[in-house]
Amino acid sequence: MKETRRRHVEPAMTVAPLRLEERGGADDATPFELAPAPAPVRGGPVTDEDPDAFIEMIKHYDRPLRALVYRLMGDRDVMDDVLQDVYLRAFRALPSFRGDAAPGTWLYRIAYNVCIDELRRRQRQPRVPLDEMHDQPHDGIDPGDVATMRGDVAQALGELPMDQRAAVLLVDAHGYDYARAGDILGVPPGTVGSRVSRARATLRLALGPQS
C-alpha cells in the first residue's frame, strides 16, 4: 500500500490557471472555482507529502463545503466530523487526482459521498435543528424581512429529502449547472433538474404565496 502510493505521487508543480473559456464561459462557471485560490504555501506544490500546503489549499474551498455539509447533515459537530473525513480522503486521493474534474467539483463529490455514507450509517434522515437556525445570535437579532425568510427557507430545506436538498443547494446556492451538479451527485442532468424543480416548489410554498 505504502509503495503503491509513493509510485503514484505526481511531481511538484503549480498548474495552468483555470480560465473562463476553459470552463465553458462565465455562465457555465461555478462561483468559487473561478476565484483565484490563495498562493500555495511557501510557493510550493500541493502534494500528499505536504499537509500544510494541502490545508492551505482546502481552506479556499472550506466555506462552501461547510455550507453544503451542514445543510445536508443538520448539525455542526457532524459537519466537522464529516469534513475531517472528506479532507482526509481527499488527501489520500491526491496522488491519483489528475485534474479530470475541477478541484472544487472533486471535493464536492467526495463530500457528498461521505455525507451519504454517514447518513446510511446513521440510518436516519437528518433534520436541521430549527431552533438553532432561528436563534443563532446573528440571525435572531435581525427581525427584518429577509432574516425571517431565511429562517423559513432553512426550515423547509431541512425537511426536504436528501437528494432534493443536495440538488437545490448545489444549483441554487452554489451556482452549479445541472451537468456538473450531476457529476457530483452521480446522476444525469435531467434527474438533477427534476429534483431541483421539486425542491424549489416546496421551498416556494414555505415562503408563502407572495414569493
Place this chain on the structure above:
Amino acid sequence: MIRRRGGDTTVAALLRQLPVPEHADDFFDRLRAQLYAESDVSVDTAASTVIDLSVRRGDRRQERSRTQRMLRSATAPAAAVACFVLVVGGGLLARRTAEERQRPSGAAPATARDFTAAKNQRFVVPQPYTPAKTGVRVRFGTNMPGHVPNREVQVQSFEGVISPAGDYHLSRVAPSIEVNFSAQSGSRTMYQVVKGKPSVLYQSDLPLGPPEPPDQANLPATLSRDLGAAVRAINAERPADVKRTERLGRPALEMTDQGSGGTLFQKQHVIVDVRTGFPLLVEQWKADGTLYRTLDVTEIVDDQPIPASMIAPPLPTATTQSTESKHFAASTLADVAKAVGYQPLVPLSMPAGFELARVATAPSLDPVDGQTNPAYADVVALVYRRGLDTVTVTTRRAAPAGALGSVSAPGVVPAPLATTAPLQLKDPLVQGTPLPDMSQPTTISTGALAGDVVNVGIYPVVWPHVWAQHGDLIITIAGDLNRRELLQVAGSLQAYVH
C-alpha cells in the same frame, strides 16, 4: 446556466444567505495531526495516533525536500504542462495593467488639499428639522414578519439607546437579547440564550452602512431608520405626499404608500419622528389584508445626554462564545488606494454638518443576490455623520460574474471585469430582496461622474440613494439625504489623490 425568475430567484437568494457555521476551534489542528499521521504511513512504518509535530514535521520536511528535489529535476519539463490541478495560481483571470486599474476612467483626481479646503465649502440645503445631536433613547415593540401561512404576528418589546456618534445598545426583553455596537471600531457584541445556553457573538469589521444588508449595517435594523430617512426625503421633494402630524407629543411626518413593498407587503402606513428620523409607527399589510409587520415606538427621548454606561453596558456571562469578521477593515483616505488598487471616488461637497467618521475597505464581498449583479471586490466605504444622520459613500469593483458567490473565501480578491461595457446591474440596495427597483435615471454634469447616468432611489422602503456604474466601478451614496443633496454629492465626487 439555469435561468430563474420570480420566486425561484428569491429562493436561490435566500439559500445563498443561509448562515454557515464555523468549525470548532481545533478543527484544523486535528486535521493537521491526522494528515501528518497519514503522511507518515507512506514514509515511516505505522500510523500513530499521538504525534509530536514539532519533532516529526522537521524530519519529514528534510525527507520531502530530498524527494521533491529528485522529482523536480527528473520531471520538471513535463510538470510544466501537466494538469495536476490543485492550486489555481493568482492572476488567473484577465487583469488590467496596474496603471489602468489605478484611476477610474474619466476622473480628474483631486488632492488631499482640495478635500481639506472643501470642508469649509459645505453646501446648505434648508431642512424642515434640526438634527438631534444628543442621542436617542427609545422603547418599542415590533414583530418578526411572517411568511409562513397562519403564523401569528408576535410583537416583542425592545429598548434601545443610540449615541450621536453611532454607538448603540439594544435589548429585547424576552427572549433575552443584548447588543452593543461600537461605531468607532465597527464591532458588535451580541448576547443571546441559544438552546438554553448563554451565547455571545463578537462581530468585527462590520460594513459601514448601505448598500450592505441591513443586518450588518451600523444601525439596529429593527428600528427601520432607512424608512424614516426615505419619508423625510420624500417630504423634501413631494410634500403633498406627506402629512404633517404629531405623535408622542413630537412633530412627525405621516404617509401611506402602496406598491413599494414588492412581494413583501402591499400597503404601508408610516409615521416618522421629524427630529431623529426614527419611525414611530410602521404598519405593513399583505395583499390579503393581514398584518405583515408592525413597529410601534412607545417612548422616545432625544434631548438628554446619553451616559456611556448605557451605550455599552457589561453583558451577561456566556458559556458559548464565537467570533465573526465581516471583512471591512478600518483604513484612512490616505491608505485606501493601496488597499484596493485604485483611487477611490470621494465627495468634495457634503451638506453642512456632515463629517467623515470612518473609512474602511473590503477585499471582496458576496453578491447580495448572485443572480443579477456581479460579485463585488475592492470595496471602499466612507461614512459621514451629522449627529444621528449618516451618509455612506461606497465605491466597488464589479467582479466577474460568478467569481465569488456566497461561497467566496474571505480575503480572496477576484480580478475586476476586463471590460467597460455597461453591466446589466440592478439597484445594489434592493438586489437580492423581493423589493422593486424604482430608481430613476439622471445625468450628472460635474465631477468624476460628469456625463454618467446615475440612478436616484427615493421611495419608502430603502435608504434614499444614488447608484451608478462608472467603468468597472459601482458607486453608491445612501443615507439621510434628499434628491437634491444626493445629486449634489454625486456631482462632487472626485478621485482622491493623497
